[in-house]
Amino acid sequence: MKYMAPPPGEYERGLFAHTDKPVSTIICDDHVSGLEIEVNDGQWIKLSLSPSSFCFVVGDPLKAWSNGRLKAVNHRVMMSGDKDRLSLAAFAIPVEGTVIKAPKELIDEQHPQLYKDFDFMDFFLFAFSDPAKHIDSGEQLQAYASLSPPVSH
Numbered sequence: 001m002k003y004m005a006p007p008p009g010e011y012e013r014g015l016f017a018h019t020d021k022p023v024s025t026i027i028c029d030d031h032v033s034g035l036e037i038e039v040n041d042g043q044w045i046k047l048s049l050s051p052s053s054f055c056f057v058v059g060d061p062l063k064a065w066s067n068g069r070l071k072a073v074n075h076r077v078m079m080s081g082d083k084d085r086l087s088l089a090a091f092a093i094p095v096e097g098t099v100i101k102a103p104k105e106l107i108d109e110q111h112p113q114l115y116k117d118f119d120f121m122d123f124f125l126f127a128f129s130d131p132a133k134h135i136d137s138g139e140q141l142q143a144y145a146s147l148s149p150p151v152s153h
């Protein structure tokens with residue numbers, strides 16, 4: 001991705017806040033910082049990736065697979081300064097027909113099943129569909145797959 005430097009003195013959105021829809025993402029950049037993660041409601045931290053580091057981002061399907069134990073962090077790109085930014089994101093997309101299903105070891109009385117089993121691609125297409133545009137990115141997994149009340153086994 002290429003993000004253009006903002007006008008002088010401005011702090012500008014490069015990429016809107018979202019959680020990732022692939023299973024996971026590995027990000028590296030050209031050391032012009034810009035990637036931010038939301039740590040608490042509304043509190044954002046800018047990541048400065050060192051030259052040899054990558055950022056591993058848990059996507060919504062991996063959160064569902066882990067029965068909610070792994071968090072899908074809300075993140076965005078904000079640009080300041082006078083340099084353009086280049087980043088590279090490697091998205092993990094499973095083969096067609098892959099079902100996202102939490103292993104039984106991650107489901108018990110204390111950790112009831114949070115999400116129904118679902119076909120990865122059905123969720124992926126849902127997340128980019130017109131109806132889902134009205135749902136906050138961080139709420140799409142909940143809207144698509146939540147089991148409420150949670151089921152315990």
Ligand SMILES: O=C(O)CCC(=O)C(=O)O
Pocket residue numbers: 001015020025027029035075077087088089
């Ligand atoms: O460019 C970046 O650092 C982040 C890209 C990203 O979050 C995405 O493509 O999902």
Ligand SMILES: [Fe+2]
Pocket residue numbers: 018019020025057075
């Ligand atoms: Fe992302």
